């Protein structure tokens with residue numbers, strides 16, 4: 001049996017979108033190294049409630065790194081210290097007895113805080129709405145092999161399709177740019193013959209929507225790639241720039 | 251298809267223009283250093299070089315206007331990209347740190363706007379000192395008269411303020427370019443990881459080689475006192 005650890009937490013509390021927030025502190029004495037980071041927060045909330053205090057709100061759903069709901073900024077790093085790991089899959093064995101952990105919500109004008117550590121990421125949905133889809137005729141399903149897709153392209157598309165829309169890229173970017181997310185969506189769809197048709201319009205519409213939503217410019221810091229739980233490379237941003245430029249001449 | 255104006259004002263367009271103007275300015279630096287090094291050539295070489303430039307007449311104005319435009323456009327984009335952060339993230343983090351790995355966050359990339367602004371201030375002083383500085387006229391071997399800019403350069407760089415001031419600013423340009431060179435190619439959609447690694451190495455190489463060449467001139471003149479006895483300064 002592993003020994004319990006003591007962890008000193010400092011987390012953001014904010015009652016609603018338009019009210020000022022503040023940090024609160026709490027020390028947990030019963031953190032087990034096998035807990036996930038979110039399970040540790042469950043224990044925190046249990047203790048808070050037993051003491052008659054309000055629990056701290058945080059976002060999650062799958063807790064297995066595939067839904068993109070969790071997106072805590074832990075000690076100044078989106079999803080915490082481990083590369084290619086969403087914070088729901090981060091384990092407390094990465095910390096040691098007596099550690100201090102600061103937890104903040106992703107901070108961006110385009111991601112207004114709903115409560116505590118929960119932010120509204122519908123700006124991402126609106127970027128998808130303007131072009132992140134392919135238009136296909138409805139009706140009975142097409143024969144699967146009617147549209148050949150090259151193996152390399154489908155592999156590459158798959159890499160970009162791995163984006164779970166968590167927003168860590170925005171959270172970690174010094175400029176709060178959404179270029180990695182948007183680039184991943186564009187690169188994913190544009191690799192397929194089905195996506196090819198709307199390629200130009202899609203690139204222009206989605207790039208314009210990023211600005212509309214109030215995300216910042218990209219400065220090529222590449223911090224987004226470092227924090228992306230799916231390891232999406234900034235080559236997605238290169239794809240986006242290429243598609244945008246191609247749209248100018250098509 | 252978006253209009254050209256809309257395109258260059260889009261987030262992609264702004265970055266591409268930062269890259270293009272940055273590359274333009276780097277090409278200018280290459281030309282500038284090649285010209286400057288003539289100061290270590292034959293006694294007349296530098297003055298012949300500067301006279302040749304001045305003799306370009308209207309063409310020189312066109313080149314100067316182009317350069318000024320590149321500097322201005324580059325500055326406006328750089329400052330506005332930096333300024334927009336405040337709007338995109340009004341409330342910052344209490345604690346923030348890079349995750350390392352593939353990240354290009356570094357002293358160089360984080361200080362682009364500061365190194366840039368210092369370079370701009372330096373540029374004004376630099377043009378004031380040399381382009382509009384007082385010079386004697388000298389007779390070239392060809393019989394033509396030319397501004398004795400060589401004498402002005404040597405005079406200025408025997409002054410420690412100029413010699414070390416230049417060295418300081420040019421060192422900041424090393425920092426600017428050690429990220430800027432890579433970033434410009436990335437802005438112009440360089441995609442492969444292998445190319446990216448090579449270009450980052452190229453960035454360090456370019457920044458260091460070109461800037462050491464620039465820095466060499468004031469320091470050499472300062473430490474030799476610009477005297478005709480110095481190995482690289484020939485007087486007759």
Ligand code: HEM
Pocket residue numbers: 218219220265266268269270271272273275276279321324325327328329331332362363364365366367369370426427429430431433434435437438
């Ligand atoms: C000889 C002079 C200069 C050269 C050779 C140069 C070169 C470059 C290059 C190659 C880049 C990368 C472009 C990119 O990211 O696409 C860059 C970026 C930048 N430059 Fe310069 N630059 C010069 C002067 C200036 C000046 C005067 C400023 C004034 C503020 C400035 C501010 C910036 C900024 C802020 C960036 C980063 C842009 C971003 O965050 O995306 N630079 N520079």
Ligand code: SF4
Pocket residue numbers: 162163164165166167168169170180181184224227228229230231232
């Ligand atoms: S690109 Fe990566 S970090 Fe950004 S939203 Fe998608 S999965 Fe999250």
Ligand code: FES
Pocket residue numbers: 059060061062063064065066067068069070086087088089164
């Ligand atoms: S909770 Fe689904 S990815 Fe973390």
